[in-house]
Amino acid sequence: MRDITLENLTRVAAQTFAGGGDARREQLSAALVNHLHAFAREVQLSHEEWQQAIAFLHRCGDISGPERSEFTLLSDVLGLSSLVDLMQSRPGATPGSVLGPFHTAGSPWRDNPVNLIGQNEGERVWLRGRVLNTQGQPLSQAVLDVWQNAANGQYWQMDPSQPEDNLRCQLRVDAQGGYAIATIRPMPYCIPTDGPVWKDLVEPAGRSAWRPAHFHVIVQAPGYRTLITEVFDESDPYLDSDAVFGVREALIGRYEDVDDAQAAQALGVAGATCRVMHMDFVLADA
Numbered sequence: 001m002r003d004i005t006l007e008n009l010t011r012v013a014a015q016t017f018a019g020g021g022d023a024r025r026e027q028l029s030a031a032l033v034n035h036l037h038a039f040a041r042e043v044q045l046s047h048e049e050w051q052q053a054i055a056f057l058h059r060c061g062d063i064s065g066p067e068r069s070e071f072t073l074l075s076d077v078l079g080l081s082s083l084v085d086l087m088q089s090r091p092g093a094t095p096g097s098v099l100g101p102f103h104t105a106g107s108p109w110r111d112n113p114v115n116l117i118g119q120n121e122g123e124r125v126w127l128r129g130r131v132l133n134t135q136g137q138p139l140s141q142a143v144l145d146v147w148q149n150a151a152n153g154q155y156w157q158m159d160p161s162q163p164e165d166n167l168r169c170q171l172r173v174d175a176q177g178g179y180a181i182a183t184i185r186p187m188p189y190c191i192p193t194d195g196p197v198w199k200d201l202v203e204p205a206g207r208s209a210w211r212p213a214h215f216h217v218i219v220q221a222p223g224y225r226t227l228i229t230e231v232f233d234e235s236d237p238y239l240d241s242d243a244v245f246g247v248r249e250a251l252i253g254r255y256e257d258v259d260d261a262q263a264a265q266a267l268g269v270a271g272a273t274c275r276v277m278h279m280d281f282v283l284a285d286a
Contacts, residue, residue: 085098214231
């Protein structure tokens with residue numbers, strides 16, 4: 001490689017990733033080199049700017065850990081997370097939306113219906129629905145992984161006063177594919193503003209930090225594509241300015257007042273009326 005020049009560098013670098021025996025890895029690596037070099041050529045990236053970018057990535061790594069991923073947040077604010085979600089969505093199935101930086105594997109398993117309210121303040125609500133396939137048949141073997149923020153807009157990883165795994169769980173649907181979660185109404189909140197993604201990238205652009213209120217949900221069933229998505233509140237003021245581009249029309253739900261004395265009692269609210277949001281999740285074949 002003694003004859004590396006500005007004209008042949010990209011081609012030579014891309015070719016070095018060929019021959020590993022994994023065609024998909026070769027395709028991804030070569031495309032990454034080609035597009036990354038094209039970006040640098042287009043903007044005439046300076047050495048100082050290259051150093052700043054490397055330092056930015058180091059800061060993202062420094063603030064990341066098992067309970068928070070600054071790299072996921074970076075993907076979110078660049079729209080990459082939503083692009084992958086939309087490309088992976090299938091006709092007739094519930095569209096995907098961003099995983100977010102505060103998902104942690106291994107949330108506690110709870111019986112369905114589940115009550116997550118505990119000592120949390122906030123408006124008490126039910127989130128109910130079913131898991132179906134694209135033919136409308138219930139998927140009785142489906143499992144849900146659900147998480148949300150508290151009344152102060154923070155997830156438990158952000159707030160030392162909250163117990164570990166607050167307002168999150170995994171549960172199995174019933175024989176009709178149904179699930180029911182007694183919880184509190186999620187709140188709009190700002191993406192983390194203490195890290196490099198906000199300080200070095202989003203804030204200097206004059207962008208909003210706000211996300212509309214939502215539930216996060218991962219839905220899985222044998223033989224079907226895993227769905228990573230969110231459920232939004234129709235009345236939220238930030239639906240049209242989501243900092244991470246996660247809102248989809250099909251994911252917007254509405255809270256309705258329902259006469260159900262037993263459900264109201266489970267929420268611990270006075271009277272026989274309670275507030276319910278209904279959201280079905282439709283999975284595509286694997």
